[in-house]
Amino acid sequence: MHGPSSRIVAFAAALATIFAVALVAGRTIDPKADAAPDPAAAHAPAGMAGMDAGRDAHATDARGTAATPPGLAVAADGLRLLADPTTLPAGQTKSYTFRIVDPHGAPVRDFALEHGKRLHLIVVRRDLTGYQHLHPTMAPDGTWTVPLRLTAPGSYRVFADFTPAGGAKTTLGTDVLVDGDARYAALPAPAAHTTADGYDVAIGGTPAAGRMGALTFTVTRGGKPVTDLQPYLEARGHLVALRAGDLAYLHVHPADEATPGDRISFMTELPTAGRYRLFLQFKHEGRIHTVAFTQEVASR
Ligand SMILES: [Cu+2]
Structure with a gap:
């Protein structure tokens, strides 16, 4: 009874099976199909979620972890960081120049103000020492220039945050090398306090991996709260969080308008478990002070 018609039926059934398998496979492979709502967006205030919406660099995979944090690439979202020089002599101030170029190689010249500046340049050695936060100036042709002095030999990471x-908030990163005998430091252990320039700064908050959470810093001097902190970059302080191991650059948002005088608060999302180095800058009596903390983030 295996006539032509039954063979066609069998063929059709086989085809249907293949299509069904393909459909199931498609559903299984597509990470978006069964994914829960983006946890980062769910925890972020509306403004922040909107800012990063639709950006591949901030895409989350099916497990809800940040796939590619900012700052790890020299090019992203059609923009590229072109810097010169790529090596510097130790201890000498040199002119460091760079451009942000579009997919056609044309320099981007129009930047939005953020925290009072059109571009923030962060420089740090690979061992998370020698932190600098600089504000280069842009020539009309789109070339940014800043005097840069790197004291110790080693590999440095440069982040352009703009x-x-x-467009969308972007952080591109590139390396600058200082020839010589580099002696890298181990990452300091997490500590509840740190001191700089006679100030004692305490850290509060226990960020969980991949969740938006608050970090609060309390500033004292000589055992007394410093209540007259001055605005710095349109906020009560400036915080940069870098992940130890790859120096991923995590965006941090001041959340401090309502906090009392000696406190500086930020909302941040540290995407994974691991160690981070937090660089806090605050202004008091006309001077900017920088303190750094190691933050351990536990697995969820
Ligand atoms: Cu800045």
Whole structure:
């Protein structure tokens, strides 16, 4: 009874099976199909979620972990960081120049103001020492220039943190090398307090991996709260969080308008378990002070 018609039926059934398998496979492979709502967006205030919406660099995979944090790439979202020089002599001040170019190689010249500046340049050695936060100036042709002095030999990471006009917040990173005998430091252990320039700064908050949470810093001097902190970059302080191991650059948002005088608060999301180095800058009596903390983030 295996006539032509039954063979066609069998063929059709086989085809249907193949299609069904393909459909199931498609559902299984597509990470978006069964994914829960983006946990980062769910925990972020509306403004922040909107800022990073639709950006591949901030895409989350099916497990809800950040796939690619900012700052790890020299090019992202169609923009590229071109810097010169790529090596510097130790201890000498040199002119460091760079451009942000679009996919056609044309320099981007129109940047949105963020925290009072159009571009923030962060420089740190690979061992998370020698932190610098600089504000280069841009020539009309889109070339940014800043005097840069790197004291110790080693490999340094440079982060350009900016928002092109009408675009999304972007952080591109590149390396600068200082020839010589580099002696790298181990990451300091986490500590509840640290001191700089006669100030004692305490850290509060226990961030969980991949969750938006608050970090609060309390500043004292000589055992007394410092209540007259001055605005710095349109906020009560500036915080940069870098992940130990790859120096991923995590965006941090001041959340301190309502906090009392000696406290500085930020909302941040540290995407994974691991260790991070937090660099806090605050202004008091006309001077900017920098303190650093190691933050351990536990697995969920
Ligand atoms: Cu800045």
